[in-house]
Amino acid sequence: MWRFLILFLGLCTLNATAEIQRDERRSLLDSDPDVVYLDQTVKNPIMLEVIKEAPIYSTKEGTRQIGTLQINQTLKLEAMTEKAYRVRGKGVGKAVVGWVGPWAFKSKDPDFVENLKKLYQRQIEVVALIDANDVAIGMTLEEVTSSLGKPVKTASRKTANGETGKWEYIEYEDVKHYVTRIDPYSGAVYRQFSHITREEKSKTAVEFENNVVTAIERMEDEKGANVRIIVPPVIFRW
Structure with missing residues (x-):
């Protein structure tokens, strides 16, 4: 009985460790500041059709080829940079997941390459604004x-x-x-803590229309001159 219990606990520990390692690997994968992860960015999946066999790489820089992506399959775009798309699908003789050039795909949106570039550039700006606890015209209310x-x-x-x-x-x-205060014995003058008040430091008003920020008003003059504008959410013609 005790041997069975020890074996069971050992297997549970191994499974938990493996799960933690998988989570850590995914966390590291999803933390590249040069990559936009679509599951964190768009509500509906972006599907692309493979129209040309293409090399697929393990890195976004295309430094190590791990296979060849087969044509005539529709794949979900998982992540992207300005120059490469991360997908998973059928390779020649095996399943593959990695980075492929945009030229291997087509979409229902004829301008999908240009629109995805806009989406990428916009999302990089949005992430920087959120990290700085700042807002810009063109952001969505969810991003604000x-x-x-x-x-x-x-x-x-x-x-x-x-x-x-x-x-x-x-x-x-x-x-x-x-x-x-003045010390009654020595006559020395000193400062004594009295109390703390919570005072208004700045005020920001965000005006929006149909979920998109159209104007920003700040109380502080030095910030008011630095209102930023970004591209509104990109609309795809799927």
Whole structure:
């Protein structure tokens, strides 16, 4: 009985370790700052048809070929850079997953290569903005929430043309206050901590139309001059 229990626990430990290692490998794979991962970016999968046999590489730079991608199959685009697409599908004699040049594919959208470049460039900018807790005209409300969190105040208006509205964010800072005291014995003057107040540091108002930011207003002058504009969400003609 004890031998069986020890063996069972050992197998559980091995399975847990293997699962952690798989998660770590996936985490490392999904952390390349030069790669846009489509499952984190678009709601609907982007499907591409292979029209030419093409070498498939293990790296986005195309440094090591691991097989040849077969034609006449439709694949889901998993990730991309400006110059390569990551897919998984049928290779010559085996299943393959790796990086392939855009020239091997076609899509229902005749401008898919150019649109995917726009999507890539936009997403790189969005990630940088979110990392900096900043916003820009052209971002979606979901992206604004990822960057700044929940607004403290919201207002919306629905019309025949869609929905418009405004989100407001306020940043606070804790300010320490001191009072001046005089020592009754020595006459020395010193500062003594009194209390802390939470004061408004800055205010950001984000105006939107149909889920896309159209204007940004900041209370701080030095930031108001640096409002950025990015490409709105890319629309594909699938």
